[in-house]
Amino acid sequence: MKDTNAMEVSSKGFLNIKKEKTAYFKLYLLCALTGILLLVTFFSPKLVPFDPYEQNLSEALQGPSNAHLLGTDRFGRDMFSRILVGGQTTILTSLLLVGIITSVGTAVGVACGYKGGKFDSFVMRISDIFLAFPGMVFAIAVASLLGGGIMNAVIALACISWPKYARLARGQVLSVMNMPFISAARLSGSNSMKIIIKHILPNILGTILVTASLDIGTIIMELAGLSFLGLGAMPPTPEWGSMMSNGRSMLQTSPWTVLAPGFAIFVTVMLFNLLGDTLRDVLDPKTKM
Amino acid sequence: MNKRYRIFSLFITSILILAMLSGCVNTGSTPQEKTFNYGTMAYGVAMGNVGLNPHEGYSGWSTIRYGVGETLFKFNESMELEPWLATDYEQIDEYTVRINLRDDVTFSNGNKMTGEAVKDCLENLIAVHDRAPSDLQIKSIEADGQSITITSNIKVPGLVNYLCDPYGTIIDMEAGVTEDKNVVGTGPYIATRVTDTEINLISNDNYWNGEVIVNNINVKSITDGDTLTMALQSGDIDAAQGLPYVSLQLFQDDPDYTISSTNTSRLYQAALNFRSKLIQDDAVREAMALSMDKEGFTSVLLQGNGSPAIGPYPANFTFGGDAVRADEYDIDKARDILEDAGWIDSDGDGIREKDGKRLTIRWLTYTSRQELPLLAESVQATYKEAGIEVLVNATDNFRDFLQSGEYDVYASAFVAAPTGDPQYYFTTHVVDGSDYNRGYYRNDNVEKLVEKLREEFDTERRSGLAVEIAQQVLDDRAYIYASHLKMSFVMRNGVAGFTAHPSDYYEITSKLDIDK
């Protein structure tokens, strides 16, 4: 569906023809890197040099050394192993969360945009309630209600964050709905589901995907914020955000305990953000028609 | 570059420069006056001690801590009674006690502290306070010159001890309580401004007990441990209370700072739930007591800021420390005991089973005290070595789980003897049906001994009873006592007369001195 010629014409001036090819190259590169990250995360339990849960109080708070690549934490556990396994928790949880928010939000948004009318108004009011509700109060309240733990944090954050995608999707759907080919499809008798899947979704998916990949970083941050407030991952589960929160007081005395997870988060967020950016670069010339 | 952008950035830079310049203006005191800036974690809305009115909630702690008020008696380092605003007391009979007051004490507004004034204060206390009436059980108070006589409804052997609780601070009821919760007391300092986050004090020139050296004190509430640490490092504050354990390292070896520490009776304990089938197994309880590494917990995780506990009371009490015996850390012995009782690891996953049931302990605790999650994690690892699996549930919502009974162990923090008296802990934790007896523990012998304690006025005999009761609890392994809190003040050199006290009540006194 890419019209290379149109791309060349519109790309004079601000865009460079050469850049488009690099865009694809970058996309493949980033996808590969992200893939490697996910693979490492997935297989981390097999790759770790030490048991990330094994405490060894006599070796607590040691700096990076040959034995312990990234040092040990206050329980004497190997930081490197904990970072690797922590990646599982952090990355998979955020991906899960973003997945939930995106799908639920998009589904609701598409339904609202497509149906319109009273249904649209009603659901939008509900989403307004969630949007206006101070997120932190909600997250703390839900997490306190259900108890600590990563899954409950996910539920809490999912409840607050889906309206954003609903709004986004709805807005996108509305702008697509005004396009002539929708009316054409309707006239020709296609049923709603077909229209949605064939015509609407492909056009909005781009923006949604890009926003989603950019949001992964934000989600990781929100999980970390909840850990700081005492909710989120339960001990001894390693999770980068809670590791940072726990290691915070040791910045001056044992900085590796907080810098290691911080760096891991940084690399992950950067990868996903770059991926999102490049995705946008690639998808964008794909016009909204 | 956009011209507008350039103008904006210039604008911002100039604002920042202006701001920094204004910050450089010294807002301190005049050169001859001494000012002490003190940062603490213990003052704040979340602690329920905002304001200085001792008759409200826990605010009395603030009144005493920051030198505004004093009580009739106080505690020494061994938590024994010493005269303060009073000189002595006589137990006239089992329901009546007469307390003689000093003759030379005045409130900071000049009014003399008489028996009438003390009577008015205490009567107001039992009229409005929530905890004091049931502690003190006062029927009536009579004032006669410089003494008062208190008559109680029931026998209260610990009455005078209870009067040392900060709610017993003597304030001038004539002056009353201001809108911002300020009061007039007898202490070395007077509060000029009281808010949720800060108290400003000036010296009381009419102080009855010596000269007050420091002129101004600013008590700042800082609830974030790292902010507190860096405030001390940068000199924003001269002393700090409540630093996170890991931060103490920064000051321990630093010659520019001094640390004053003391053992308190704040106890970290694990209550074993007798309603759980698993816990009813004697072998399991014994193995659990043997598998807790108290030394490792206190020396490594708390970085030395705690002392391993044997019984509920710390070593500075005559009935505490090693007056009782408990199981010592011995994983091998724990393993043997479990094996002999039939708990075998049949599937090789490291966790023992018996009759198809897995040896899994549900450990319930909360997070508001930093030590508890650390204890839970430590226990998780050491118990695993013995073959016991621990599932930690550290949540703010622990009351839900307490109510539903879904726990095998409940770990909590408790100030075991705030008034130096042992009765309080037993009547709250160990007696059948008591409010904090989360393990539903009951032992007839203990019930009998506690009854005797309620009626016994002789301090030595009380001590003896306390030891007996604690030993019984330990033998039954109803509780495992992990550690007692070691509380520290960290101050920069030049601060003197600022020492930590085991009761946690006394902080700012007339002895405070600072070099600037």
Place this chain on the structure above:
Amino acid sequence: MIAISFFCNQHSMLYRKRGFLLVKKFIFKRLIQIIPIILGITFLSFALMHTAAGDAVDTLYDSNSSGVSEQIKEERRAELGLDQPFMVQYSKWLKGVLTGDMGISYISGKPVFETFISKLPATIYLMLTSIVLTLLIAVPLGILAARYRNRLLDYCIRFLSFMGNSMPNFFVSLLLIYFFALKLKVLPVMGYGRSPLVSVILPTLTLTISMASKYLRQIRVTVLEEMNKDYVLGGKARGIRDNVIFYRSILKSSMLTIITLLALSIGSLLGGTAIVESIFMWDGVGKLAVDSITMRDYPMIQAYVIWMSFIYVAVNLIADIAYQYLDPRIRLNQED
């Protein structure tokens, strides 16, 4: 608000007159719709707080690790009205609010409204400085990044935004205090006690760093999308210089999306100040909220929820109105 004044005079009087009537109707409808929203929110928060076991009485005594008998607790609960069924408590509270009485704090005993209002200025001050600084940083940088897309400047700017986006605000605050207060010694560690101008710097920077990183990317994306639109091509075809097209039309159209995004994010900003306020002991409404939630101080929590929702809804309403003024297409399509 800047956008409105800046661009308003670019529309003809005729447009304004016709549009104004529609806008009035629009505002009125929206105001009506606010009521069920606020009701829903307060009910939700009340319900949430009440379902969690442990109320203000429990948390007060537990936090002091002291033993208080159940009897005392029950008495206190009766005093506060906490022993009554949920709906009774809620309707009592609602009645109070409608008559202007937001109740008394369970913890301090002082009127909620007073306490809240006294702390609101501090938060608003912090929010405003953060928003201003964020816009000052994010807008120019985002535009530059889009303009010089995929060149070195773009990568540098994006790198900065990655850093900002991947550091939790409790960590940023730590680093900032460490560098500016400890190492360089140019700023105080904390305090509202000092000159407000100085003490606001570190908290503002903390908030700005995370916000600016997010907005920077949004702005970049928005501008990039605008850049691909047909009218840009048309302009170029007519020979107008790149710069002029850029700064006149693209910026104008991007402004809309930026305003909407900003308005949508007010909610999370209001929440974000909570952690920062707690760390810097900034005596504002966010810290009040954290304390109140911890202590289950229902009246205070409700006040916070109402006010924050109100502010959020108000800001979004204003943004939508601005939208109406700025984009006639939306106005004409509005058959709601």
